[in-house]
Amino acid sequence: xxxxxxxxxxxxxxxxxxxxxxxxxxxxxxxxxxxxxxxxxxxxxxxxxxxxxxxxxxxxxxxxxxxxxxxxxxxxxxxxxxxxxxxxxxxxxxxxxxxxxxxxxxxxxxxxxxxxxxxxxxxxxxxxxxxxxxxxxxxxxxxxxxxxxxxxxxxxxxxxxxxxxxxxxxxxxxxxxxxxxxxxxxxxxxxxxxxxxxxxxxxxxxxxxxxxxxxxxxxxxxxxxxxxxxxxxxxxxxxxxxxxxxxxxxxxxxxxxxxxxxxxxxxxxxxxxxxxxxxxxxxxxxxxxxxxxxx
Amino acid sequence: xxxxxxxxxxxxxxxxxxxxxxxxxxxxxxxxxxxxxxxxxxxxxxxxxxxxxxxxxxxxxxxxxxxxxxxxxxxxxxxxxxxxxxxxxxxxxxxxxxxxxxxxxxxxxxxxxxxxxxxxxxxxxxxxxxxxxxxxxxxxxxxxxxxxxxxxxxxxxxxxxxxxxxxxxxxxxxxxxxxxxxxxxxxxxxxxxxxxxxxxxxxxxxxxxxxxxxxxxxxxxxxxxxxxxxxxxxxxxxxxxxxxxxxxxxxxxxxxxxxxxxxxxxxxxxxxxxxxxxxxxxxxxxxxxxxxxxxxxxxxxxxxxxxxxxxxxxxxxxxxxxxxxxxxxxxxxxxxxxxx
Numbered sequence: 001x002x003x004x005x006x007x008x009x010x011x012x013x014x015x016x017x018x019x020x021x022x023x024x025x026x027x028x029x030x031x032x033x034x035x036x037x038x039x040x041x042x043x044x045x046x047x048x049x050x051x052x053x054x055x056x057x058x059x060x061x062x063x064x065x066x067x068x069x070x071x072x073x074x075x076x077x078x079x080x081x082x083x084x085x086x087x088x089x090x091x092x093x094x095x096x097x098x099x100x101x102x103x104x105x106x107x108x109x110x111x112x113x114x115x116x117x118x119x120x121x122x123x124x125x126x127x128x129x130x131x132x133x134x135x136x137x138x139x140x141x142x143x144x145x146x147x148x149x150x151x152x153x154x155x156x157x158x159x160x161x162x163x164x165x166x167x168x169x170x171x172x173x174x175x176x177x178x179x180x181x182x183x184x185x186x187x188x189x190x191x192x193x194x195x196x197x198x199x200x201x202x203x204x205x206x207x208x209x210x211x212x213x214x215x216x217x218x219x220x221x222x223x224x225x226x227x228x229x230x231x232x233x234x235x236x237x238x239x240x241x242x243x244x245x246x247x248x249x250x251x252x253x254x255x256x257x258x259x260x261x262x263x264x265x266x267x268x269x270x271x272x273x274x275x276x277x278x279x280x281x282x283x284x285x286x287x288x289x290x291x292x293x294x295x
Numbered sequence: 296x297x298x299x300x301x302x303x304x305x306x307x308x309x310x311x312x313x314x315x316x317x318x319x320x321x322x323x324x325x326x327x328x329x330x331x332x333x334x335x336x337x338x339x340x341x342x343x344x345x346x347x348x349x350x351x352x353x354x355x356x357x358x359x360x361x362x363x364x365x366x367x368x369x370x371x372x373x374x375x376x377x378x379x380x381x382x383x384x385x386x387x388x389x390x391x392x393x394x395x396x397x398x399x400x401x402x403x404x405x406x407x408x409x410x411x412x413x414x415x416x417x418x419x420x421x422x423x424x425x426x427x428x429x430x431x432x433x434x435x436x437x438x439x440x441x442x443x444x445x446x447x448x449x450x451x452x453x454x455x456x457x458x459x460x461x462x463x464x465x466x467x468x469x470x471x472x473x474x475x476x477x478x479x480x481x482x483x484x485x486x487x488x489x490x491x492x493x494x495x496x497x498x499x500x501x502x503x504x505x506x507x508x509x510x511x512x513x514x515x516x517x518x519x520x521x522x523x524x525x526x527x528x529x530x531x532x533x534x535x536x537x538x539x540x541x542x543x544x545x546x547x548x549x550x551x552x553x554x555x556x557x558x559x560x561x562x563x564x565x566x567x568x569x570x571x572x573x574x575x576x577x578x579x580x581x582x583x584x585x586x587x588x589x590x591x592x593x594x595x596x597x598x599x600x601x602x603x604x605x606x607x608x609x610x611x612x613x614x615x616x617x618x619x620x621x622x623x624x625x626x627x628x629x630x631x632x633x634x635x
Contacts, residue, residue, distance in 0.1 A: 113578075
């Protein structure tokens with residue numbers, strides 16, 4: 001029981017990090033219909049910006065906030081410089097996936113060329129450990145969970161009850177109809193990219209705190225987990241991404257505790273493949289296959 | 296020529312052959328049939344591991360410093376054939392999971408995940424293919440086959456690779472430009488239309504997938520028998536991207552184009568970076584290769600998405616309009632036949 005509870009505790013922390021990231025990934029996908037495989041690079045980039053701020057004496061949480069804003073700007077810049085242009089250039093859906101991968105590789109390796117193959121760590125104290133019904137969580141981990149919960153609630157109400165959220169949902173259902181109804185498409189798309197970058201930033205700093213060390217490839221390695229959580233829930237569905245993140249987070253940590261820590265990711269991915277065998281569109285998604293990318 | 300120059304030239308030749316075969320394998324899946332196979336590299340890896348295990352003998356034979364499942368010492372062409380079979384079977388299994396009624400980019404994500412799973416399993420289950428360290432000491436088959444100097448043996452292996460590439464090339468031409476190849480291209484262009492004509496698009500995707508898997512296995516087998524070692528850090532999922540770049544730069548669906556792309560991207564970029572007149576840290580060189588490959592892809596997708604040597608599109612004469620004089624003549628003629 002003790003093992004199970006502590007595994008659940010770790011699982012919730014992993015799930016929180018994963019939820020923030022995969023909601024960012026899926027939100028941008030639902031609005032623009034672009035599978036952004038450079039998301040991991042945005043995470044790594046913001047992680048290192050936060051590192052630069054953190055080592056110059058700023059507290060880790062302030063670094064996280066500033067890093068997240070930078071992440072939003074990087075993400076908007078990538079769309080403005082590369083993705084949006086390729087979409088308006090009339091690139092195919094395949095082409096777009098390859099464009100995002102290429103961009104991710106370029107960004108990752110540029111970061112790698114500057115920071116080298118070494119590992120880095122933030123200057124932050126994990127804080128006192130709290131015992132919550134057998135789950136031993138540090139202060140840092142509790143803050144991460146709270147941040148994730150706040151972000152999720154804000155996203156939910158933002159999407160459901162603001163005009164911007166309605167515009168985003170409209171774009172995700174039918175972009176040309178939304179445009180015909182007077183939705184400023186370009187601006188809403190930019191906001192979606194910004195939100196996705198902010199969540200990538202928060203997710204990356206939380207992830208790098210959780211893993212305690214990080215390198216230029218950590219973000220892109222984590223991207224596979226983000227994709228697993230997002231696809232599991234049904235890409236494009238924010239609620240789905242949260243559920244997907246919980247399933248992946250708990251499955252990995254419980255596997256690590258009871259079976260083999262090296263195989264924890266494999267179990268998460270196996271769950272994903274099993275779900276897709278039964279429900280190819282993911283748990284919650286009702287996306288049509290006819291949508292085209294919006295830039 | 297000095298021995299070092301010869302070895303260098305032989306290595307470059309083998310890499311070109313292997314890359315051309317692998318890029319053709321990806322081309323029949325992605326270029327011709329339109330399946331975004333992001334797990335491509337694991338088929339090459341499976342071929343390489345199979346060839347290694349089928350030629351090394353039991354793992355205890357080399358003092359037990361490396362561990363792997365099975366281990367047989369089979370005569371020359373058998374490990375390579377085994378590698379093709381394993382590549383094809385693995386492609387069949389991955390195809391069964393991912394080639395379903397998913398959107399093409401969903402399929403790509405599933406394959407990406409499969410590729411990562413394969414790496415994690417190979418790295419963590421040390422008994423399978425010797426984990427992170429990888430398998431080494433794979434002998435060049437020509438060493439035991441032909442009694443000659445080391446140089447000659449190496450060059451005979453190069454000739455064997457060229458021979459394999461030529462055979463694969465002939466088979467690819469016969470496949471891609473046959474009625475079967477036309478069906479594959481139709482699946483890529485419009486899978487609904489092809490289903491309306493009574494064809495099962497997924498079955499054709501699966502066929503292309505399995506053919507590509509077998510050829511990828513062959514490329515891995517040739518490479519491991521030349522370089523002698525194979526480890527997980529040589530087949531992380533981004534490595535697949537090198538072959539995608541080769542296909543895009545060369546021209547999707549064009550066999551000649553893809554061969555040129557494979558030589559340029561798979562070998563050319565690396566060699567160009569090695570000979571840069573500035574001295575760089577080795578890790579920066581590796582990064583630079585990736586950056587150049589990425590930029591090359593973006594530039595080609597923007598300026599020349601059809602590639603250097605585009606696929607030839609067959610053109611058919613336009614259908615005759617109902618009021619065209621030829622048609623009036625022809626219908627007059629048929630009417631005449633009926634009357635007669």
